[in-house]
Amino acid sequence: MSLLTVNHLSIDFTTRDGTVSAVSDVSFTVDKGETLGIVGESGSGKSVSCYSLLGLIPMPPGHIKNGTAIFDGIDLLQANEKTMRQIRGKRISMIFQDPMTSLNPYMRVGQQIIEPLLQHSNMSKTAAKEKAIALLEEVGISDAANRFQQYPHEFSGGMRQRVVIAMALITEPELLIADEPTTALDVTIQAQILELIHELQQRRNIAVIFISHDLDVIKRMADRTIVMEKGHIVEQGNTQAIFDAPTQAYTQKLIASIPNSAKPEAYRFTGDQDSHFLTLNNISIAYGNKKNLFKAVDNVSLTVKQGEILGLVGESGCGKTSLSHSIVRLVDIQQGEICLQQDALEKLSIAELKGKALKATRKDIQMIFQDPYASLNPRMTVFNTLAEPLRLHGLASNAEDIKNKVLTLMQDVGLEARWANKYPHEFSGGQRQRIAIARALAVEPKLIIADEPVSALDVTIQAQILSLLLKLCQERQLTMIFISHDLAVVRYIADRTAVMNQGKIVEINDTESLYQNPSDPYTKSLLAARV
């Protein structure tokens, strides 16, 4: 018999615009010791269905319309609060997505780890502490006895997720629900955490429900996989079988959207190999005061050729964003020189620009940011968002001209003209990123800096935006610096790739050469960490 049997689960949410069905008619089973992967894009209902098993969805607005979830003879959806409390954290544990927010910042981690144990057993504090320290060591935290006394902010992201895992496992649960446990982590850390979860599961023979939007992660972790779309199960079965031969159109589309190829031939750089469009000479950027100096960018030199897409890859804190911000003068450099070539002879030193000249150069360099939810002004319509830079830089002669230019821009990025008077919140994530791209293009820049432009997007949307960027760069002969932590994405879009680590560029090469024959040990470890 299965450990957990979910039958015909349907969940509604009451919103201002009426009732929305978040999950409808979802049925699955989990057996002892197996890993069930649930994969889907945002809004597919993958998290909601699992949260409902533990009674963690707020009700109202949530409402379980139908279904049963039998765990060891108990219906989790009908059980009273007292019964549920004895299951939550004892027999079924959870690991949440963001280890930065899922630990209480006001409490020592040790206290938080032993809490479920003290709640669910009669164990003494000393015994619980001993067990917790042993477990912390098992999940790879050295010097556990001292770390036990520390607060969450004294741990790095990966270490915190280890703490969260220890906390979930301390009561020796039969079922572990992991909701995007590695999404917020860097690739090398992600690989370690996935390995850890896999190892612990083998050792303790626990069942795991692994929720992720990342197909590669699911492919690696799950024995069986469920593919969800808009609250429905599209396909379920053996993981290998689903990835090798998906039967449903949606699954096929999802798998096809994973960037796993080299840059398409048609879009490759064909310009002048010796051009020096943008030159960075020995630049350094540091934060903090004299006593506590943190060098974000340490003596970096780099040349970008006219018309190429340069990928900039690195993990969080490597300095890639500081470097890109210095090019648009959002941060000042302490040392070095940034030059933008105007024409064959003239060169502009960006760091020395002031006033009007700075404004003119800003027009030539535009940025696209990671989060299309945060980077668009929520109180401006699409039309105004796109018209503002045109007016600001005097690129249109009159109202008619502005209107034409805005509508052309919208068409170029695949937005319908009738949406011009809508506000950002009325658009989906992918559409918003199209607006952000259009805004960057509005002033006809020569260089685009795209800082993780597809990281916040679902995989199918990500594929659309990537091909849009490739198309636009070619049509408009744009030069682009494409920053990402995602190696597969960079491989698909960049002509050359630079790898950054601890403020330095450790390797730069043609993308394919770099992916196939990495020379630097850090690049090698990054590539090895890919799932």
Added chain:
Amino acid sequence: MLRFFVGRLLQSIPVIFIVITATFFLVRAAPGGPFDAEKTLSPEVIERLNERYNLDAPMYEQYFDYLGHLAQGDFGPSFRYTNRTVTEMIYAGLPITFELAIYAIMIALVIGIFAGMLAAIKPNSAQDYIPMSLAMTGICMPSFLLGPLLVLVFGIWLQWLPVSGWGYSPGDKILPAITLGSTYAAYIARLTRGGMLEILSQDYIRTAKAKGLPMATIIIRHALRGGLSPVVAFLGPAIAGLLAGSFVVETIFQIPGLGRFYVQAAFNRDYTMILGTTILLSCLIVLLNMLSDLLAVWLNPRLALSNEKN
């Protein structure tokens, strides 16, 4: 932590110095003088009084003279109450005002935190609306209205409590404490509600729920500490405000506290008394703000880290 404390202490010295200087010159710049009265004194008498209290000396000389005495802990004689020094009068009044303020803030904390928590646990229900509308009323109601109302109901109609005094008859401290504390209870209730609502929506509360902890444990152990940080930040200025604002309540209930002396001193142009009480109160405000900052650091370990970095 110690460095942070010493740093704050050093920062407060110029603040207090500016307060002393500004007050010293402002009270002298105001029209009238300490010896103006309905019955005009003869010019000879005024001249001799001015001479005695050193008021005929040039302004800067008076100022440095005052600073010199102050450095030795001497606030000088009262200009109004002959034969009494300012220090004596503060000694007599301060403990009473302090006691009143302590009772008031305790009432405010207990009622405010409890009401705010009730409201935050079930937002947008009767459990939220009733305490919060009471709090709104509390904020809007000035103490010179609430005080007499309480006296009318509990002192005169019901005759449960004495209508005035301080320590003369049992229970006479209750009404003044409630009158003074109620406005602050209302503010604290609103701050607690806001802070708790924010904390209760955090991911780590969901983590705590997923551990199988009962609601009461989640609130007390996981939410309260973070949820009360806005209250703690408010506490320093609130106690200082209570001390400075106690004169209305002291006047209504005939309490011989510092607040009444303070107001009378202002009316009387009792220069030394005004200066003495102002300096004392500003020191208290600085000190209490510092204490509430320290408390905030103790509650939130992440703040300690950022302080060490600076």
